[in-house]
Amino acid sequence: MTTELEHDRENWLSRWREGRTGFHQDTPSPLLVECWERIGAPEGATVFVPLAGKTVDMPWLAEHGHRVFGVELAELAVEQFFAEQRLMAQVQQTPDGALWISGPIEVLCGDVFKLDAQDLADCEAFFDRAAIIALPPGLRRRYAREVYAQLPQGCVGLMITLEFPEHEKAGPPFSVREAEVRELFGPEWDVDVLVRRDILADQASFRNEGVTSLHAVAYRMQRR
Numbered sequence: 001m002t003t004e005l006e007h008d009r010e011n012w013l014s015r016w017r018e019g020r021t022g023f024h025q026d027t028p029s030p031l032l033v034e035c036w037e038r039i040g041a042p043e044g045a046t047v048f049v050p051l052a053g054k055t056v057d058m059p060w061l062a063e064h065g066h067r068v069f070g071v072e073l074a075e076l077a078v079e080q081f082f083a084e085q086r087l088m089a090q091v092q093q094t095p096d097g098a099l100w101i102s103g104p105i106e107v108l109c110g111d112v113f114k115l116d117a118q119d120l121a122d123c124e125a126f127f128d129r130a131a132i133i134a135l136p137p138g139l140r141r142r143y144a145r146e147v148y149a150q151l152p153q154g155c156v157g158l159m160i161t162l163e164f165p166e167h168e169k170a171g172p173p174f175s176v177r178e179a180e181v182r183e184l185f186g187p188e189w190d191v192d193v194l195v196r197r198d199i200l201a202d203q204a205s206f207r208n209e210g211v212t213s214l215h216a217v218a219y220r221m222q223r224r
């Protein structure tokens with residue numbers, strides 16, 4: 001029987017094969033640029049970027065003095081990232097998958113659910129955009145328990161979610177409300193809302209699907 005995780009992984013791989021990557025942005029995420037300073041990540045900290053895709057947020061973080069540890073399932077996404085950023089990478093085989101290394105940016109081509117505390121021990125910070133909201137509810141619970149729970153004490157980060165009436169649009173992306181973020185992470189993380197912004201006017205694709213209310217929410221989180 002196919003598990004929820006296997007089904008989800010297969011879905012993402014076919015999206016990359018078919019070029020259905022409308023989530024990708026050619027410029028850094030506005031809420032990253034706006035909020036990152038307020039996260040207070042230590043200078044030079046390694047930033048964990050789960051479900052990284054080929055996001056240009058990784059070079060943005062590197063330009064701001066960070067090391068970056070991205071994790072992405074689809075080899076096509078990783079290849080496209082290094083080609084589009086014109087970065088030469090060395091590729092090392094690891095038990096978790098191929099690790100692509102170029103200066104301060106490392107991207108592991110593998111399943112985020114296979115990481116353990118040792119893999120994430122150096123990550124003093126994280127950035128989560130289109131990541132938790134890319135997962136269906138059951139996998140979000142596992143993501144909090146099996147992935148975030150491996151991050152070290154004191155780790156700080158920025159999580160960006162979307163909130164909209166669930167019945168108006170099937171995910172991904174999924175609506176992840178503040179109550180769920182607090183339920184999933186509250187027991188181990190301090191969670192603060194930095195920004196809650198109405199973005200419906202800018203999101204024609206959501207309006208065209210009949211969504212009547214859409215907010216982006218940026219959280220600062222710190223592991224206790």
Ligand SMILES: C[S@@+](CC[C@H](N)C(=O)[O-])C[C@H]1O[C@@H](n2cnc3c(N)ncnc32)[C@H](O)[C@@H]1O
Binds near residue numbers: 016023024051130134
């Ligand atoms: C919505 S995209 C977001 C990508 C990126 N964060 C961005 O902002 O453009 C979600 C990404 O997660 C990847 N993904 C899905 N499940 C994964 C898993 N279990 N492990 C690693 N990556 C995964 C998909 O291939 C896809 O590229």
